[in-house]
Amino acid sequence: MQWAEQRIQQQVFRPGMRMPSVRELAQERGVSRFTVVAAYERLVARGHLLARRGAGFFVREATPPAGTRAKSAPARSKPQQAINMGWMVRNMTSGIPAHLSPGSGYLPPDMSGGDLLKMGLRTLANHSTSLQLAQGASAQGYAPLRTQIQRTLAEREIQAHPAQILTTTGAAQAIDLIFRMLLRPGDTVLVGEPGWCNPLLWLQGVEVVGVPYTPQGLDVQALTALVEKHKPKLMFLNPVLHNPTGTLLSAATAYQILRLAEAHNILVIEDDIYSDFLPQGMAVTRLASLDQLRRVVYVNSYSKMLAPNIRVGYLAGPAELIDTLTTHKLLTALTTPEINERIVYKALTEGSYRKHCQRVHAALDSLREPAFKRMQDLGLQAFCQPQAGFLGWFDTGVDTNHLAALGLDAGYLLRPGALFSLRQTPSTWMGINIATSHDPGMLAWLAKTLEQLRQRSEKP
Template structure:
């Protein structure tokens, strides 16, 4: 198996690096990201020299250094191959072991998360889950920090509280009342984002063998957390109108789940939202079959007030629903402040679990968010974000359709489009990475990580002028291949 050469970008790095060092850095990064996987044949010396515009001696020297560093093996008469290194991460059993001929093996969740953290240009990151930094308002955060910096330093010397900074919880109480969710400050626990919230809930509620129903597709980072807890994950299919409630009812009757986790507003990745009828049926099933509903509303602020949505917590009033929120998508991911809203007894249990695992969350971050929310500029910032998304959503959709992709639906709000590429999305993502584009294949959004032709696009990060041409060229080359069919949802 060889690495494809036609889409490998020229090496880039600091100007102080020699050409040999740049080539070594380029190869090591791709090996560490598992784009070049153990056993794969590296490009031949001649081909790589031609592609990079360097001498064969430069390539030989780079390969020899990689052999010395333990990244490659040299096989006389055959070439250089990626070495299996001790301590490499074991494959998840749900991941594919290999890809199409000439392609790297399957891309996994860790690959996408690692690339997300060092993708320099948002325009090159259609698969990113965040808005580009230039869309956000750093001055909101900087202003809050300056205000706090002028206050007495004594307030920073404590440990904080288990449930989080009280004034912020009181402010969140006011915000949730706007969504018709009645909550007291003691029913709120501040956490380090939705990821920590899911972790705490899983530790409290999920035992080995319990069934957890998740979307198929859905936010992939929670899959591993529930699987690590020993849960059986069952996928609930989606339609262009939202979750397939008939299918959910069948799954509930068959598996008797402990929990359902769902985005009620602007679901990731389909962009769909719950209708009142769907919400009522979900709550009726939860009551009849005695399971908990975890409602993740991280994208709720991107939804304009006029957009018709239904939040489960507003109907249930936190009796059976655990409501999650965060400001990572609209303010900054670096602040890491989210919250859990639930019954008073559960809030206390979550706070106790939080202290056992990592003590309190940083009160500095919570105070910064409190300042941002109470100084009156956050609402205008949100309105600007919605307007900018509205300005690029249709344009992005038209571009993807012109390339030859098919939209799952056309959301009227939010940042994501769920698209059928008609080709193996994992293979497309691997080629995209080599061309400098970070793409999010649909296999990552399935609890089984099944091969699929679907892919998620962030409309705010599709502005690179080279993206349509890259996608069109790839599709023209590979459209003759028989499209993959995504298997029906099954538990893992």
């Protein structure tokens, strides 16, 4: 195949030319006809050849690489993009390197669990007879993984039967399933503000009301008043290492939240996707552990700690609700890819997942104080200093929408505070990932740009 591919690239075989017949090339190269056919088929798959029944194989017209502009197309100025959740998610997946992405929502590749996933994939490949890829996967998810999740929940003092657990394509699908199944236009939902989930709620046509956060966590007095005023159907909360502030839920606050939920018949969605970033032994209170999945639906994901593209999450809740959500999952997306779930299962059970988490904890602990010090040296004010995780929330004193747009033009991905606001209005706040915010070039650019923006704002 390499011989033919080189000659196509060198234009020995030009577009439209018929390739040597299978018999001719087999005799010339001293290989079997099967080898030639297989090589030609691979070249067809790669877009180099066209197969014409009864006529043979022909060189295909070259196509420009993805992302290149046609020569005849006039150059256009880059349109100004609105900075919203779509802007952030698109740019997080656009290929900007991690060390140039202080606004990234994930660990950098050198800290992620890629090696664990490779180990799980190798184990699966070595036992390929156990894979039934031609058969449909289980509606609720790969049974051994759900049993493993059951054990994890038990360690967090949440008792759940596997029938109460539904796997999803990341936490986003879990949240989307809940919102689409349970909410109707006109319903009211309380969310933490600042917070991340708002677009999924807007799509449902519901009224979204923000509950403010303090450096100590959710403002319970404000929550109580908002519950009394708005009579919400649902609360969506991220109590452990809240995104973007990094705060933790206190036991007293957790009890008050559940008392309000009970008194006003409110379903609580607990988003715990940063749970694995908590060091073992750190005291934390989870709503689901106090409620035992009666009024709380628990959502989690492996994407943050393992790798963003593995997309394996789950939710746990009352058995009747899980059954309803399973049907809805089947109707809207069929099943989740079992091969992904098997890879994660192998990583959890055979790949030293706990040790990986411990290494990440140690690495982040060593980065946290220097990262906060660097931001403070740039004139940023921290909302609080989290005890764990990779999140930091800072007041820059300038419009971070403008800062983020300038950053993207310079090749940097920032996370402006408007993304965490219900109204998506410009803000001076900005989220920082302490694991991806130490590149000298990025820091020099940030210092210079902040100074320029501050000087402009001071001019009359």
